[in-house]
Amino acid sequence: MRSTLFLGVLIAFEGIDGSGKTTQAELLSKRLAGEGIDNEVLREPGGTKLGEGVRELLLHRTDLKINPATEFLLFSASRAQLVREKIIPLLEQDKIVILDRYFYSSIAYQGFGRGIPIEEIETVSKFATQNVVPDIVFLVDLNIETALQRRMAAGRGADRMENSEVRFFESAIGGFSYCAKKEPSRFVIVDGREPAQRISDKVFDVVMCRIKKVAEEGNAP
Ligand SMILES: Nc1ncnc2c1ncn2[C@@H]1O[C@H](COP(=O)(O)OP(=O)(O)OP(=O)(O)O)[C@@H](O)[C@H]1O
Numbered sequence: 221m222r223s224t225l226f227l228g229v230l231i232a233f234e235g236i237d238g239s240g241k242t243t244q245a246e247l248l249s250k251r252l253a254g255e256g257i258d259n260e261v262l263r264e265p266g267g268t269k270l271g272e273g274v275r276e277l278l279l280h281r282t283d284l285k286i287n288p289a290t291e292f293l294l295f296s297a298s299r300a301q302l303v304r305e306k307i308i309p310l311l312e313q314d315k316i317v318i319l320d321r322y323f324y325s326s327i328a329y330q331g332f333g334r335g336i337p338i339e340e341i342e343t344v345s346k347f348a349t350q351n352v353v354p355d356i357v358f359l360v361d362l363n364i365e366t367a368l369q370r371r372m373a374a375g376r377g378a379d380r381m382e383n384s385e386v387r388f389f390e391s392a393i394g395g396f397s398y399c400a401k402k403e404p405s406r407f408v409i410v411d412g413r414e415p416a417q418r419i420s421d422k423v424f425d426v427v428m429c430r431i432k433k434v435a436e437e438g439n440a441p
């Protein structure tokens with residue numbers, strides 16, 4: 221039995237910066253559209269007008285000093301809006317919703333990275349998301365060096381990392397693997413070192429399998 225009442229399927233991509241989440245989310249979206257399957261990609265933070273405002277604050281206002289607790293609550297505020305304004309209505313319309321990050325990123329970054337207790341993150345995240353959890357989480361697994369090289373090649377990110385930043389990303393990787401171990405049936409770990417198309421083939425197979433299953437359950441008497 222599914223945990224939600226909807227026929228729509230919620231898919232999330234998680235992983236550290238530069239691991240390939242946006243690439244995979246877009247590839248999946250195009251392939252689903254190619255099969256005539258309605259879908260929408262939503263990014264975090266963002267995905268709504270309010271969320272994009274919060275994104276601007278969090279990612280671009282480098283002049284602002286943001287405390288880790290405030291940072292977490294801002295991510296959660298953007299997420300709360302996204303769930304209510306977009307995710308739930310889209311799932312109710314039986315759409316496939318593809319998330320480019322979700323609350324697991326808060327566990328990894330604000331929890332394991334910045335040291336906010338994991339139970340606090342989980343409690344607030346439950347409230348922010350109305351306990352709407354993804355059907356599948358694809359964790360794009362990639363080492364920090366390769367992720368950084370790719371970001372540099374794409375003209376994003378610094379050309380070197382301070383030791384503290386390396387430690388932060390190492391902690392975040394530990395956080396994602398904590399999430400995957402806690403919910404092994406929800407998580408699918410993909411190898412981010414493989415060519416994007418090959419990863420996408422695997423993702424697409426898993427998603428199509430789930431869509432068929434959900435459709436069968438939905439049609440069952
Ligand atoms: N499997 C891959 N092999 C080689 N390069 C890749 C692969 N996937 C993505 N890239 C490239 O790596 C860079 C980062 O990818 P992408 O933007 O998808 O990562 P991201 O996880 O969304 O990063 P961020 O967290 O910063 O948004 C891009 O230039 C992208 O083209």
Ligand SMILES: [Mg+2]
Pocket residue numbers: 241242243320
């Ligand atoms: Mg991205």
